[in-house]
Amino acid sequence: MNPVLHVSNLSIAFDIKGRSTTVVDEVGLYINAGETLALVGESGCGKSVTALALMGLIESPGRVNGGSVKLQDQELINLPESALQDIRGKSIGMIFQEPMVALNPLFTVGDQIGEVLLRHTSLSRDAVQRKCLELLDQVGIPDPARRINQYPHEMSGGMKQRVMIAMAIACEPMLLIADEPTTALDVTVQAQILGLIDQLQKDMNIAVLLITHNLGIVAQHADRVTVMYAGRIAESASVHDLFADPHHPYTQGLLKSIPRNGETGARLYSIDGAVPSPDQFPAGCRFSNRCPLVLEQCRESVPTMTQRQTSHYAACWQD
């Protein structure tokens, strides 16, 4: 079976003041139907830009420099804008980081969910209204008949995120992109929202791209993980393999930095240094200036992705 989403060698560059800076470099990933892939990395490592590129929403001064994005064998790179508009919202749904600002403050939530349906389906206005109520019910909003006519400011953050999810799944997409869907919510609501996404995924057999920097969320909600560092993929594996046996020193560092129960008094581990800015990436492996296991080779040539176990890949010169 072909994967729902297959990205290969995707590169994205930003042209600023006549200089071109590559922020996403040769990224590859795939997601099968009904599977959750977590894309993990620090702020600024290119996670969100990658997500936007999947929908063809990279704006000047950024541009996609090469590579391919295939949604069920349909190539999305270089597709004309009108064709992309038919795919956005219909085949690919997206949930944003901050529900407080991702809904238009001047329209009722019913209008906003209905707008997607009117755009992508041929339902009548009455049918759209019924479908909206159904969707609100599906995402767990109590009393949908009253909520449908409310404005975003009358709802709590978690409720707004549920509305965002309702909009994203309104047209039963193949792929759902969740860009840090719970960063702006408090912890109990986080669990509910992620549980809701899991539930909907099971019901509708959607492929989910879960972008996050919270490894706890990854462990609970993802099937596979792709770790990004400074615009490149560092390691890609199933959740179990990655947590049990990380191969890339960056992943090892990340896992060591998680605070654990029962380890009181000891200083929390952290990776030395900071992520360099995109115009100062080191040659060779981009992690080489912070890596505890750095070799001479690392500073000179870019490590290639090599297979370590069945479906476990890492880009590192170390074995």
Add this chain to the structure above:
Amino acid sequence: MAYSATTLDQTNSTIAPPDSPARQAWRILKQDRLASAGLIILAVLILIAIAGKWLTDTQTGFDPATVRLVDKLRPPMASISDLVPTEERPALGFYLLGTDDLGRDVFSRMLQGSVVSLTIGFVAVGIATVLGIFFGALAGYYGDKRLGFISVDNLIMRFTDVMLCFPTFFLILTAVALLPPSIYNIMAIIGLTSWMGTARFVRAEFLSLREQDFVEAARALGLPAWRVLFIHMLPNAMAPVLVSATIGVASAILTESALSFLGFGVQPPDATWGNILSDGKSYIFDAPWLFFFPGFAIVIVVLAFNLLGEGLREALNPKLRSR
């Protein structure tokens, strides 16, 4: 425990969801006495203008062009001379606001003028607002897109700057002198020369709205660009547009009056407040009512629009809402 019931009631009312932005603005506007006064004056004026349009068009008793030379330059409230034939007598039975140098009833002429002034104000501002929104929205949203050597933003905003460099009133005078004088030309010219302010701040609003997540979200839903621009972004940029349009009406009415006063505006025998004022200037000591009434009307309308505009500015500005 005696207080518990009442406190509960009060907490309930504060927990109730806040008003929608529009209702909140309306409440603040109602509390502003000056703005309410402006709003009421304008409502009355619009009613007078509508009534005036009907009366002066259909009723001979309110015909603003009837010449009665026996009754020229009569003061306000003066009675009608017996020599005026029955069919030429004003319907009120006396000259409410006096007569001018040709014996025309100033009250009827003021009624006709109110229609012209308000129409010119609204239509000219309508043209200016539509143009301003169009240019401003394009410049703000498509700012970085390049057309050859120049970006869209640069092209539109430099054109706006060029338009702003002209001394507007003299530009209008020149255009009016070249075109045949008619009320439609005046509206068009005032509109075409006053959109620049609107364009500038609509651009500013769009520059900040463009970076908002809900705009990104609208695009991620596959909505076409025009829908994102005009359905999702524009309503969020309307507050300052509304304020400047309100104040713009006042300045358009002033411009029309000034043009008519100079003889470049609406041509006789059609009356506007400006040309009644202009006719009256030769009799300023003999018949002061001829310039007093139109001048007073202009001051009142402009004041009312400005008060309403200031009130709207406060009501629609969330930063001033803390009171």
